Amino acid sequence: MLRPEELVRWLGGVARTSRLIDRGIRRRAIGDAVVSGALLRVRKGWVAVPEADADLMAAARTGVVLTCVTQARRIGLWVLGDDAPHLAAPAHAGHVAVAGAVLHWARPLVPRHPDSLTDEIENVLAIVAACQPYEIALAIWESALRQRLVDSRALARLGFGPEARRIREEADPFADSxxxxxxxxxxxxxxxxxxxxxxxxxxxxxxxxxxxxxxxxxxxxxxxxxxxxxxxxxxxxxxxxxxxxxxxxxxxxxxxxxxxxxxxxxxxxxxxxxx
The missing domain is CATH 3.40.960.10 (VSR Endonuclease)
Incomplete structure (x- = not known):
C-alpha cells in the first residue's frame, strides 16, 4: 500500500482527499501525513506534497482551473507575453476573486472533471481564440497542431465559437514557429x-x-x-x-x-x- 504522500505525488502532486480515500488510504493516515509535514493541507478536501507545483496548489486553493495562455504555456505551446494567470471558474461557482488574474466563465467544450486543476487542450484553444488577439491565438493553435497535441479532424467536430472557427480554418499544422x-x-x-x-x-x-x-x-x-x-x-x-x-x-x-x-x-x- 502506498503512503498518502506517495499516492498524491503519483496523482500529480495535488489531490482531493476523497480520491485518496477511494484508493484505500485512511483519513487518519492522511491526517498523520499532514502533521508530519509529508503533506500540506491546501484547503478543505485538498492536500499536496511540499514540492508540488505552486500554480496547481493555487488553483486548488481557490477552486479554479488553469486555462487559456497560462495552461498553453505550461504544456509547451508558443505564447507571447501576457503573464497574468488565466483561470476558468466552474459554472456553479459562487464569488471567485483572484488578484491580478483573468477569469473565464465560458462553458467548456470538453467537460471538466471536478478534480481537474488544468483545462483540456480543446478548452484551452477555445478560450485562447476568444481571449487573445487573432495572430497570437493563431500562433498558439498552430503550435498545438505542430506538436500533435490536437488533431485537426477532431477539432472540426467541436462546437467552437466564431473566433475559434476562423482560426481552425486558417491554422497551418506545418508552421515552424x-x-x-x-x-x-x-x-x-x-x-x-x-x-x-x-x-x-x-x-x-x-x-x-x-x-x-x-x-x-x-x-x-x-x-x-x-x-x-x-x-x-x-x-x-x-x-x-x-x-x-x-x-x-x-x-x-x-x-x-x-x-x-x-x-x-x-x-x-x-x-x-x-x-
Missing amino acids: GLETLVVPRLRWMRLPLRRQIWIAGRPVDLLIGDRLVLQIDGGHHVGAQREADIAHDAELALLGYHVVRVGYAAVVDDWPAVQARLMRAVAQGLHLAP
Whole structure:
C-alpha cells in the first residue's frame, strides 16, 4: 500500500482527499501525513506534497482551473507575453476573486472533471481564440497542431465559437514557429504568394515571398553552429538568385513596421520576381 504522500505525488502532486480515500488510504493516515509535514493541507478536501507545483496548489486553493495562455504555456505551446494567470471558474461557482488574474466563465467544450486543476487542450484553444488577439491565438493553435497535441479532424467536430472557427480554418499544422505565424497574416495585404518552409538549396526557408524574396526569422537558437549554417545557406541562396532578408525575434515582436518597410522596398525593386 502506498503512503498518502506517495499516492498524491503519483496523482500529480495535488489531490482531493476523497480520491485518496477511494484508493484505500485512511483519513487518519492522511491526517498523520499532514502533521508530519509529508503533506500540506491546501484547503478543505485538498492536500499536496511540499514540492508540488505552486500554480496547481493555487488553483486548488481557490477552486479554479488553469486555462487559456497560462495552461498553453505550461504544456509547451508558443505564447507571447501576457503573464497574468488565466483561470476558468466552474459554472456553479459562487464569488471567485483572484488578484491580478483573468477569469473565464465560458462553458467548456470538453467537460471538466471536478478534480481537474488544468483545462483540456480543446478548452484551452477555445478560450485562447476568444481571449487573445487573432495572430497570437493563431500562433498558439498552430503550435498545438505542430506538436500533435490536437488533431485537426477532431477539432472540426467541436462546437467552437466564431473566433475559434476562423482560426481552425486558417491554422497551418506545418508552421515552424510562432514567429512565422505572426508574420504571414501581416503580409497578406501585399497579395503576393507566401509559402512557408519551402526547401531551397537543401534546407527549408521560413517564408518565400513571390518567387525570389526569402524572409528568414531567427529565434533564440540561432547561435553558434546554427548561426554559421544559416550564413552559409544565405550565401547559397544568393548564388541561386534569391534575395534574403533575415530578422530576429525582437524585430518581429517589437519593431514590425521596420521589417515591413524593408520588405516593401524589396518588392518595389522587384526582388521578389524571378529573372
